[in-house]
Amino acid sequence: MSVHRDDLGARIGxxxxxxTEMMLFGGLFLLYSxxxxxxxxxFHAAGEELNVALGVFNTLVLLTSSYTLALSLTxxxxxxxxxxxxxxxxxxxxxxxxxxxxxxxxxxxxRHGIYPNSPGLLQRAPGVVLFYGLYFTMTxxxxxxxxxxMGLMSVALLKLAKGEVKKGHSIFxxxxxxxxxxxxxxxxxxxxxxxxxx
Amino acid sequence: xNTNYLEPQGRGAVRDWILSTDHKRIGVMYLGxxxxxxxxxxxxxxxxxxxQLTMGPTLMTPAAYNAMxxxxxxxxxxLFVVPGLPAVFGNFMLPIMIxxxxxSFPRINLLSWYFFVIGGALAVASLFLGGGxxxxxxxxxxxxxxxxxxxxxxxxFAAFLLGFxxxxxxxxxxxxxxxxxxxxxxxxxxxxxxxxxxxxxWIQVIATPVIGITLLLVILERTFGIGVFxxxxxxxxxxxxxxxxxxxxxxxxxxIVPAMGAITEIIPTFARRTIFGYKAIAxxxxxxxxxxxxxxxxxxxTSGMGEIANTVFSLLTFIVAxxxxxxxxxxxxxxxxxxTKMEPPMLYALSFIFLxxxxxxxxxxxxxxxxxxxxxxxxxxxxHFHYVMxxxxxxxxxxxxxxxxxxxxxxxxxxxxAFASWPPMFIGFNILYGSMMMLGLQGMPRRYFDHLxxxxxxxxxxxxxxxxxxxxxxxxFTTLLRGLLHGAKxxxxxxxxxxxxxxxxxxxxxxxxxxxxTVEHSPYAYNPTRTS
Numbered sequence: 001m002s003v004h005r006d007d008l009g010a011r012i013g014x015x016x017x018x019x020t021e022m023m024l025f026g027g028l029f030l031l032y033s034x035x036x037x038x039x040x041x042x043f044h045a046a047g048e049e050l051n052v053a054l055g056v057f058n059t060l061v062l063l064t065s066s067y068t069l070a071l072s073l074t075x076x077x078x079x080x081x082x083x084x085x086x087x088x089x090x091x092x093x094x095x096x097x098x099x100x101x102x103x104x105x106x107x108x109x110x111r112h113g114i115y116p117n118s119p120g121l122l123q124r125a126p127g128v129v130l131f132y133g134l135y136f137t138m139t140x141x142x143x144x145x146x147x148x149x150m151g152l153m154s155v156a157l158l159k160l161a162k163g164e165v166k167k168g169h170s171i172f173x174x175x176x177x178x179x180x181x182x183x184x185x186x187x188x189x190x191x192x193x194x195x196x197x198x
Numbered sequence: 199x200n201t202n203y204l205e206p207q208g209r210g211a212v213r214d215w216i217l218s219t220d221h222k223r224i225g226v227m228y229l230g231x232x233x234x235x236x237x238x239x240x241x242x243x244x245x246x247x248x249x250q251l252t253m254g255p256t257l258m259t260p261a262a263y264n265a266m267x268x269x270x271x272x273x274x275x276x277l278f279v280v281p282g283l284p285a286v287f288g289n290f291m292l293p294i295m296i297x298x299x300x301x302s303f304p305r306i307n308l309l310s311w312y313f314f315v316i317g318g319a320l321a322v323a324s325l326f327l328g329g330g331x332x333x334x335x336x337x338x339x340x341x342x343x344x345x346x347x348x349x350x351x352x353x354x355f356a357a358f359l360l361g362f363x364x365x366x367x368x369x370x371x372x373x374x375x376x377x378x379x380x381x382x383x384x385x386x387x388x389x390x391x392x393x394x395x396x397x398x399x400w401i402q403v404i405a406t407p408v409i410g411i412t413l414l415l416v417i418l419e420r421t422f423g424i425g426v427f428x429x430x431x432x433x434x435x436x437x438x439x440x441x442x443x444x445x446x447x448x449x450x451x452x453x454i455v456p457a458m459g460a461i462t463e464i465i466p467t468f469a470r471r472t473i474f475g476y477k478a479i480a481x482x483x484x485x486x487x488x489x490x491x492x493x494x495x496x497x498x499x500t501s502g503m504g505e506i507a508n509t510v511f512s513l514l515t516f517i518v519a520x521x522x523x524x525x526x527x528x529x530x531x532x533x534x535x536x537x538t539k540m541e542p543p544m545l546y547a548l549s550f551i552f553l554x555x556x557x558x559x560x561x562x563x564x565x566x567x568x569x570x571x572x573x574x575x576x577x578x579x580x581x582h583f584h585y586v587m588x589x590x591x592x593x594x595x596x597x598x599x600x601x602x603x604x605x606x607x608x609x610x611x612x613x614x615x616a617f618a619s620w621p622p623m624f625i626g627f628n629i630l631y632g633s634m635m636m637l638g639l640q641g642m643p644r645r646y647f648d649h650l651x652x653x654x655x656x657x658x659x660x661x662x663x664x665x666x667x668x669x670x671x672x673x674x675f676t677t678l679l680r681g682l683l684h685g686a687k688x689x690x691x692x693x694x695x696x697x698x699x700x701x702x703x704x705x706x707x708x709x710x711x712x713x714x715x716t717v718e719h720s721p722y723a724y725n726p727t728r729t730s
Contacts, residue, residue, distance in 0.1 A: 013369050031426055126431060129425045129432050130433065133426045
């Protein structure tokens, strides 16, 4: 088959994929709003138990990572491939930092006996069980997206090294950027819904 | 340059196929897998009918019966009717119909086929692995799907992968239609099958992720007990139903809209007349996609929603019938004063209109709140959706296969046998599902392993109908198989149709067109006075 290059087509395809991601999380947001309206007091109480400082710190980490990734695209377009590589690597490290912080939070919750189906959690009000059920599902699914994003950025690094991503041929990196920004935006919704619910 | 796409590509017979990113080969591979799965599910259906031939146990245990209707539903829905026309005829014809060499993302197209095959394999595996075949019905309703020890998680994961395959196809089609049209192929010169695929692709992209997350939650619930759907922990099973139908009702339109699109190609070809109401048909596809996304809760009128929700969803359900009716009227008006030629595809297309009208109107009946309470969970529902899904999508699939078979495989089939398969199919179909509707009106509940004496005679009739129907199906597929192996060479344009796929040779060359065509008129300009 003939090789066919269509950057706008690739961009359209990526945006359509982002729609599907929004609908995927949309189902969870729907559940969250339904259960929150059924159990407002319990959601408030459970939200107070989360570590707001760590949540906000992680938000800053992700926002910075979106910034470095956007800079890397500009660097590629200016023909500064080495700088672009360093910026992508920095983005991957920031993604890893996010996961480490998230890991500390989860393990602290586990130590307090809060995890899905835990005896301690099941003794509490149904609203709290639902809050943590959604919390672990949504932050967990979001974490998987962070890992996928880091994988995509590694591929972008590889393509940059091989010269497949270069000035005028940066659509792959641009699409990775779109994906990473969406993962970032989803977190920006998760922060108020869980950490600032109190 | 002129080698056709079926000729060896030099990588060996198997690898030529399973590594091919040619949209035509991918379409044919979908067809092969899909028809295999179709026959598995047909045979399961026949077994279920035999079980109902007598009162009391006939062939199987009640648990086996539960597994049978679950697997029949899962295979038919996720592996045949949903992917049906888009994955086979969409993949094969869409690029050619808009004058392109391939879809926008050929490799993703192949990837979607792999997801489809792996999903299909897992669905079949869930029947045989320890734990036993899933017994929840294809809807996987909680809380039962959380409690049963059968292979629900595996079947649900299979459905998740099939959904992902469907999403990738949808993304590919939307992008292709936006970006790959030949010069002069304006939106209003696109064949209406392409319009139908476009609307369908949007539903696939927007709605499918919702079932994706819902099914993932069922797996998480079964594995970790997160509680969001478990009433014992405060979860609300009705919310599961909402999320399930937010996808699964629009999915009904994923099944039927491409079928309508194929019918819209066949009717003007054999009526030798321009399509009546081109724009009305094109935009009614979009309208179905839009309104069809807002009617999901009519599956839940007896689940205990509020009065206002019930009323709104009832009203929207009546509204969504309008664009479907627009299409039916337009097909009829196209036939009026046409020079109709009765060929096998036309016969099946006309029976589609008849059967779809019955299926559609009985659907509108169920939108009425009072009647719905009486009909809910009865055989009437089963009869209704088989009229839509089998009488509608199924017959359209058979019509489309007869229509495009010479183009896809470069061979002709025996048209007398294609005609002869129709009476047993059509008569058997109506006996089978007509009896089911009557049973439902009399109160026969669906998904029951056994029946009471007052339902016996209609159950016998339905079972006999299933045998006639299967005979017709066997004749139909034997005819096509014989055509495939021994048929005479097909002409490039055996039906005298005007859409672009008929301007290529049969079967089409690897690159579809030696020179990308320039489009100067509507695809249905049979009548020289109307060429816009």
